[in-house]
Amino acid sequence: MPSEETEVVVVGAGQAGVAMSEHLGAHGIPHIVLERHRVAERWRSERWDSLVANGPAWHDRFPGMEFPGVAPDAFASKEQVADYFAAYAEKIGAPVRCGVDVTSVRRHTGRPGFLVETSEGSIDARFVVAATGPFQRPVIPPVVADGAVSAQIHSSGYRNPDQLPEGAVLVVGAGSSGVQIADELRRSGRRVFLSVGPHDRPPREYRGRDFCWWLGVLGLWDAQTPARGAEHVTIAVSGARGGHTVDFRALADSGIELVGMTAAFDDGVLRFAPDLAVNIALGDEKYLGLLRAADAYVERNGLDLPEEPQAHILGPDPDCVTAPRLELDLAEAGVTSIVWATGFAADYTWLHVDTFDERGRPDQARGVSREPGVYFLGLPWLSRRGSAFIWGVWHDARYVADHIATRRGYLAYGTADQPVAARATPTN
Structure with missing residues (x-):
């Protein structure tokens, strides 16, 4: 027999789990949030030492509380972010x-709800919310053989340059993590190669406004979920050192050698795809496209924002882009470490319900799965472009909580518990 009962079990106490708890509490729905470590643990122990939030403090927060001690336009450190969520949960x-x-979570047979097995006993729950987010299992592509270099680590295991053995470093991945780690390593005096794939690189600031503001007024945060398989967009943006636009030309000028996507490894030699110039050009076009959209918005609305014609001017491509290196002998180049900033995969091996596709991805719409009573939260593009961001997950959690409240009402109809509840008004 289960050791206790509750209406909702929320699995995970990061930003998604805390947001879910707030909205469930507002509905008066009994629930428990289970966390294997500490609140917002991944911010504390699975990020590098110098990491800061990629959005300014006025934007990357929940509506109910500001970041204490952080200026609105500043970028909170990873410890400040973790402390923020711990304080919010307490609040x-x-x-x-x-x-x-x-x-494990399994559906009951012959009656509603789920059996939730935990390290501290079992719980009988009517609903389950998987709020473990997208960063569950680090992905390192099986390209370079073990032992080919002294150290191969995922970006989630990287802490600082002193952690790595002496020598040059290859960083694979040109999203926010990859470019910031590569830049930090170069500033520490390392020789650095950066493997660049397709990416989006918005301006950090344009005409006096952060790119988060521009995406908001242009309605781009509300872009709807793309076709399945096209959900992931690598975004190169940085709040490091007060925030700056990621410019691959500037990274090359600083001494980082850019290469194309890492393709193969054989007999000590890495081979790169001949796609570097194309990837840089596509990223440039997305950058310039946002500038043009911002300019049109300013003119259309008669805003008094300073012009920045120089932001539209891109310098010449560096030699490493016009004549890219396609092979790299690791020993000859002195590469002793590879940092794989190649993202994460979901891990729902504990969730034994019929709501996953052939690739193990949740089959859901706005967090509501095809398995009645099971919900997902904190995933990229759960409902819109902003879903994986701090403020976006808060709004997605409100929708999921409303859905649970409505379903509870229907399930209670005709019982002694309560009459059917009025259908909650869907939120955007």
């Missing part, structure tokens, strides 16, 4: 249980 009285690992 709303979230029923978080830390140090509890969820080992």
Whole structure:
């Protein structure tokens, strides 16, 4: 027999789990939030030492609380972000249980709800919300053989340059993590190669406004979920050193050698795809496209924002782009470390329900899965472009909580518990 019962079990106490708890609490729905480590643990122990939020403090937060001690246009450190969520959970009285690992969730047979097995016993729940987010299992492509270099680590395991053995470093991946790690390593005196794939690189600031503001007024945060398979867009943006636009030409000028996507490895030699110039050009076009859209918005609305014609001027491509290196002998180049900034995969091996496609991805719409009673939260493009961001997950959680409240009402109809609840108004 289960050791206890509750209406909703929320798995994970990061930004998604805390947001979910706030909205469930507002509905008066009994729930428990289970977290295997501490609140927002990944911010504390699975990020490099100098990491800051990629959005300014006025934007990357929940509506109910500002970042204490952080100026609105500044970028909170990873510890400040983790402390923020811990304080927020305390502020709303979230029923978080830390140090509890969820080992399995299975639907009951012959009655509603789920059996949630944990490291501290079992729980009978009517609903389950998987709020573990997208960063569950680090992905390192099986390209370079073990032992080919002294160290191969994922970006989630990187902390600082002193962690790596002496020598040159190859960083694979040109999203926010890859470019910031590569830049930090170069500033520490390392020789650095950066493998660049397709990416989006918005301006950090344009005409006196952060790119987060521009995406908001242009309605781009509300872009709808793309076709399946096209959900992931690598975004190169940085809040490091007060925030700056990621410019691959500037990175090359600083001494970082850019190469194309890492394609193959054989007999000590890495081979790169001949796609570097195309990837840089496509990123430039997305950058310039946002500038043009911003200019049109300013003119259309008669805003008094300073012009920045120089922002439209791109310098010449560096030699490493016009004549890209296609092969790299690791020993000859002195490469002793590879940092794989190649993203993460979901891990729902604990969730034994019929709501996954052939690739193990949740089959859901705005967090509502095809398995009645199971919900997902914190995933990229759950409902829109902003879904994986701090403020976006808060709004997605409100929608999921409304859905749970409505379903509870229907399930309660005709019972002694309560009459059917009025259908919650969907939120955007």
